[in-house]
Amino acid sequence: MRDSPPKYYWEDFEVGSVLRFGERLVTREEIVAFARDFDPQPMHLDEDAAKASLLGGLAASGWHVCAILMRMCWDAFMHETASLGAPGIEEMRWMRPVRPGHILSIERTVLDKRRDGSRPEMGLVKFRFDVMSQDGERLGRMENWYMVGVRDAGAAP
Amino acid sequence: MRYFEDIALETKRTIGDYTFTQAEMIHFAQEFDPQPFHIDPEAALASPFRGLVASGWHTVAIWMKLMVADRILAHSRGERAAFGPSPGFRDLKWLKPVHAGDTLTYSTMATQKTELKTRPHWGLIGSHNEAVNQNGEVAMSFLGQVLCMRRPAGTAP
Numbered sequence: 001m002r003d004s005p006p007k008y009y010w011e012d013f014e015v016g017s018v019l020r021f022g023e024r025l026v027t028r029e030e031i032v033a034f035a036r037d038f039d040p041q042p043m044h045l046d047e048d049a050a051k052a053s054l055l056g057g058l059a060a061s062g063w064h065v066c067a068i069l070m071r072m073c074w075d076a077f078m079h080e081t082a083s084l085g086a087p088g089i090e091e092m093r094w095m096r097p098v099r100p101g102h103i104l105s106i107e108r109t110v111l112d113k114r115r116d117g118s119r120p121e122m123g124l125v126k127f128r129f130d131v132m133s134q135d136g137e138r139l140g141r142m143e144n145w146y147m148v149g150v151r152d153a154g155a156a157p
Numbered sequence: 158m159r160y161f162e163d164i165a166l167e168t169k170r171t172i173g174d175y176t177f178t179q180a181e182m183i184h185f186a187q188e189f190d191p192q193p194f195h196i197d198p199e200a201a202l203a204s205p206f207r208g209l210v211a212s213g214w215h216t217v218a219i220w221m222k223l224m225v226a227d228r229i230l231a232h233s234r235g236e237r238a239a240f241g242p243s244p245g246f247r248d249l250k251w252l253k254p255v256h257a258g259d260t261l262t263y264s265t266m267a268t269q270k271t272e273l274k275t276r277p278h279w280g281l282i283g284s285h286n287e288a289v290n291q292n293g294e295v296a297m298s299f300l301g302q303v304l305c306m307r308r309p310a311g312t313a314p
Contacts, residue, residue, distance in 0.1 A: 037218075037222070038218040038219070038221050038222045039218070039221045039222065039225060040222075040225050041225055043242065053241065053242070054241045054242055054279075054304065055242055059242075061221070062242075062243060062245070063214070063217065063218045063221050066214055066217075067188075067189035067190070067214045067218070068189070070189050070190050070212075070214055071188070071189045071190065071191075074190065074191060074192070078192070079191075083192065084205075085192070085194075085213075085251075086213070086251070087250065087251060088213075088248070088249045088250040088251050088299075089246075089248075089249040089299075090247065090248065091245065091246070091247045091248075092245045092246050092247075092249070093244065093245040094242070094243060094244060094245050095244075140245075
């Protein structure tokens with residue numbers, strides 16, 4: 001958790017900027033453990049059943065991919081950001097299976113930003129996150145707005 | 158077996174209730190979403206949430222857990238539906254904080270069926286999904302998508 005003042009505020013996110021972070025190895029053990037708890041479908045639990053499925057082999061639950069992305073964001077920048085959470089997710093696309101042995105990295109693009117007229121202390125930043133494999137394949141893409149504290153809340157929105 | 162053709166539209170179905178415990182909320186968030194208001198009860202009291210709240214990813218992962226349990230139950234009644242993977246979701250909204258002890262009632266409703274030119278044996282089902290808390294407030298909602306097998310030619314409905 002955060003034990004020092006935030007380093008990044010709304011002002012620090014520049015529209016069009018790209019940040020790359022990772023890497024994060026995905027293991028068979030964690031894929032199966034998450035699936036047992038939250039998504040116990042054979043394609044996430046059992047190699048043979050997964051081979052016979054549309055995924056063509058063991059693959060992480062899409063919700064697990066979202067949770068891993070969340071953790072990678074926390075480690076890369078959110079723990080140092082005046083984060084106020086997210087109101088939701090506009091879109092998540094699970095484009096290709098995330099498999100044991102994948103080493104994930106993230107490309108974060110700032111798509112848009114705005115102030116909230118009724119809450120001067122808060123701003124909104126819209127991100128796109130591309131989840132990439134070590135081979136440069138795009139495995140997933142997420143877009144969402146993120147609520148973040150404003151450094152100079154007195155400045156006009 | 159229930160196929161794509163057998164899925165009824167606009168019929169809302171409750172898939173289960175789930176009561177969130179503080180220990181589980183902290184366990185999930187420590188691994189995936191360690192924001193102070195998800196893992197530290199004291200820090201959470203000082204946050205705008207005024208108490209520990211579940212990670213939004215935890216709230217939605219429980220939807221998946223209950224969906225799979227519901228399908229297994231249907232399977233045991235001989236009503237197995239041939240679902241495949243999901244290409245993603247849209248408009249996930251975390252509308253109300255989920256506190257320890259809250260009970261959410263989860264539901265799903267198929268809203269759209271799309272035949273796929275590229276995959277003649279599969280169709281895409283769109284769904285509206287939500288979780289309502291014990292006060293009748295919608296805490297979470299999203300538009301899901303899942304592949305479902307088409308009825309093989311020559312088999313009776």
